[in-house]
Amino acid sequence: MWSLAVTVLLSIQGSVWSAYPFDFSERECRDLFPERIGKDSLNVGNAHSEEIFTIEPSETIHGFNFGSTQVLIKANSKWRIQGIIMQARVIGNCKDPQQKHPVGHFEVPENHQFLRAANCSGDQFKTVTHKKYPINTDSIVINWFPPENFKAEVYFVATIVSGKNEFWTGIVSHTIRHKDKPVTPGHPQCPMRSKYRTSATSRPSPQGSTGRILHPNNLLICTLLTAILWTVYHN
Template identity: 25%
Template sequence: MAVIWAMVATVVYLAATAAGRSDHVPTDACKSMFPSGHGVDAQLSEPPYVFTLPAKMAPNSEVIVILSGSGSSDTFKGFFVKAFNDATSSPIGSFKAPKTIDCDGPASGAHHANSTSKESVTLTWLPPLNFVGSVTFMATVVESRENFWTGVVSDQLILG
């Protein structure tokens, strides 16, 4: 009987993975930032998405980061964003919204809450207390099951 339950659990898990994630990012995507269950490779073309953020902020400031399409028709259904310390290439800080995941620390990644088409998303990022240095944001952006981009990179943010 235990074997049957294990097989049922495996089938349910595989079906959920194959169906994609319409409202969350699984923790197994934390390191690679690659969406599981899409069955295709990421697009190699220039991503039609951009970050908008300040160039410089004071330490301990909340930072507003906007991810949007480059043009008015460039919408997306899913996203996964992390911030990286440029000096160490390590993930850094935490997000407040819209939905977060604990990858490299509490709320160290931000992601979509649903698969509704979006023109943009506004995120609030918090640097570590008294951090001085530069940070770059990186995203995976999903337009559709067949079309997504990894390595969407922001301009550098200087804290200090």
């Protein structure tokens, strides 16, 4: 029975730690910045950061049918994809809080090699992240579906982890416009946070540098472990 308790505990802890370095807080679901690492992103001071990783949707226009858009995430240099958080967002006023909400949903089968759905702000399939850390790959493919009767212009945005305590923010795709609307000129994708800071409402875990996240799910772990130990003691 003791071996069962240990097995269950390690299994649950593994699912929590695999989220490193993301905790999917309300703040992180908006800015996609892993404060637990406690550093600036590698974009800062890197003039060619947009070339390190790319996001390549299979479509440039949507609205012809209700089919999916295939999204390819690629590593184009010595850095590989070790972890990721990604969303689709609408082109619009970057100062509008609504612009920071994801749209559509990703198709994430249980047998996907690298990705799983992330529960961001209660919308489980609007954000994807890695199943485990590190995934150590140079490419990922995932399907995304727009909302029904959707006519906005969208793009994909991601933060990619390239190594322990190393990450890149603001990785964006080209935009996908609706068939009845013109494409927005220039580079309308909203800039993403790249510099670390702390605040009274969002502080990094002191365990962030170890790759083990202090996650709310730890409450569930303690509860389950207590129940298992109580069963062992009374049997």
